[in-house]
Amino acid sequence: MTCSYLGILGKHRMKIAIILPTYNEKENIEILIPKLEVEIKNIKKHDFEILVVDDNSPDNTASAVNQLQKQYKNLHLVSGEKKGLGVAYLRGASYAIDKLKADVLIMMDADLSHPPELIAELMKGIDEGYDLVIGSRYVKGGATPDWNLRRRVISKVGNSFARIIAGMYKIHDCTSGYRAIRTSVYKKVNTKNLSTKGYAFISTLLYELFSVGARAKEVPLVFYDRKYGDTKLKSKDMMEFFFNSFRLRFKSSKRMIKFAAVGGSGIFVNLGIFTLAKNVLYPLYGRTNMTLLASSLTGDEISIIYNFLLNHYWTFRGVTSKEHILKKLAKFHIVALTSVVINNAVLFFLHIGFGLTDVVAKFIGIIIAFIWNYLLNVKWTWREKIQ
Ligand SMILES: Nc1nc2c(ncn2[C@@H]2O[C@H](COP(=O)(O)OP(=O)(O)OP(=O)(O)O)[C@@H](O)[C@H]2O)c(=O)[nH]1
Numbered sequence: 001m002t003c004s005y006l007g008i009l010g011k012h013r014m015k016i017a018i019i020l021p022t023y024n025e026k027e028n029i030e031i032l033i034p035k036l037e038v039e040i041k042n043i044k045k046h047d048f049e050i051l052v053v054d055d056n057s058p059d060n061t062a063s064a065v066n067q068l069q070k071q072y073k074n075l076h077l078v079s080g081e082k083k084g085l086g087v088a089y090l091r092g093a094s095y096a097i098d099k100l101k102a103d104v105l106i107m108m109d110a111d112l113s114h115p116p117e118l119i120a121e122l123m124k125g126i127d128e129g130y131d132l133v134i135g136s137r138y139v140k141g142g143a144t145p146d147w148n149l150r151r152r153v154i155s156k157v158g159n160s161f162a163r164i165i166a167g168m169y170k171i172h173d174c175t176s177g178y179r180a181i182r183t184s185v186y187k188k189v190n191t192k193n194l195s196t197k198g199y200a201f202i203s204t205l206l207y208e209l210f211s212v213g214a215r216a217k218e219v220p221l222v223f224y225d226r227k228y229g230d231t232k233l234k235s236k237d238m239m240e241f242f243f244n245s246f247r248l249r250f251k252s253s254k255r256m257i258k259f260a261a262v263g264g265s266g267i268f269v270n271l272g273i274f275t276l277a278k279n280v281l282y283p284l285y286g287r288t289n290m291t292l293l294a295s296s297l298t299g300d301e302i303s304i305i306y307n308f309l310l311n312h313y314w315t316f317r318g319v320t321s322k323e324h325i326l327k328k329l330a331k332f333h334i335v336a337l338t339s340v341v342i343n344n345a346v347l348f349f350l351h352i353g354f355g356l357t358d359v360v361a362k363f364i365g366i367i368i369a370f371i372w373n374y375l376l377n378v379k380w381t382w383r384e385k386i387q
């Protein structure tokens with residue numbers, strides 16, 4: 001008694017909006033809504049709203065929803081023109097955030113492929129602190145029992161595209177439309193600029209959520225085939241999805257190019273300071289035996305600060321993880337320090353050991369350290385962990 005009382009008063013009570021896009025799902029929605037209502041009644045910790053996003057379905061899905069609304073006060077309907085699944089999702093999310101004041105969005109197919117019982121699992125993940133919880137067919141416990149080999153292969157190939165080409169290899173199911181998303185993280189995504197109109201929206205949103213630092217978890221989903229109505233997935237959607245995977249890859253490559261440009265200009269800052277220090281600054285103090293190392297370290301430190309500032313305000317602009325800039329600067333320094341060790345080891349190895357000119361040896365050292373530096377900064381300094 002006390003526990004549930006505290007639970008109700010607890011600060012973690014949230015408003016959850018379940019978004020169901022529908023196009024000709026009359027029979028399905030009539031079965032799904034009562035089942036969902038039972039399910040969410042059992043999750044006492046939070047308040048649920050159900051939002052059907054219908055595109056003026058010719059089978060009159062909307063009037064079936066209107067009928068159900070008489071019975072269920074938490075059932076909402078937004079109708080609009082048919083412009084694709086992605087556009088419907090966006091419309092639903094805006095309504096859920098602006099009108100229903102949702103803290104969490106749950107996106108779910110309305111064709112009974114997504115079992116309502118999984119809502120509790122998705123919410124468990126959100127309560128654990130994840131920003132994104134995905135119902136996944138491709139983790140242990142997940143399955144697609146009704147699918148024939150052809151359907152399995154198409155889905156697997158699609159997923160592999162999103163994982164390998166678009167670079168979301170840590171997520172096993174990138175095309176699952178069943179997921180819970182924390183609104184505060186969703187809002188960080190510039191949804192107005194998402195170019196995908198159809199099913200490709202699912203993987204694009206996933207990609208964008210990771211770019212803003214979403215912490216994600218997958219829970220097993222047993223996906224059943226629809227019993228009523230027809231699939232809305234067209235070959236046009238598949239084409240959009242495949243091309244979009246390449247577009248996403250290019251988008252992340254853009255970041256790599258920027259990072260390389262910053263690093264590249266940093267090489268000249270580093271070499272310039274190194275030359276200046278070695279030939280002008282340190283000889284003034286007469287410490288010639290220390291000149292090589294001291295000049296090299298001076299070049300490194302000044303280029304570290306130069307690199308960090310450019311990367312923070314340009315390369316990784318928009319990656320708004322919760323971490324303070326000073327913590328990022330500290331991480332950047334740690335990464336850079338390991339790079340400094342690497343590039344000086346190379347310098348001494350090549351210059352003293354192999355007699356290479358000091359500037360050339362230093363240049364090779366910088367290149368090797370740069371590759372190390374890039375990988376660690378993307379994975380650690382600016383990116384939140386994907387679980
Ligand atoms: N509002 C809206 N909903 C859509 C649109 N396209 C698909 N949907 C809905 O999105 C959900 C997923 O679509 P499905 O046709 O089931 O796609 P799928 O699950 O990949 O394919 P099958 O289940 O095999 O038919 C369903 O609830 C559809 O009714 C659209 O253009 N607008």
Ligand SMILES: [Mg+2]
Nearest residue numbers: 109111113226
């Ligand atoms: Mg379906």
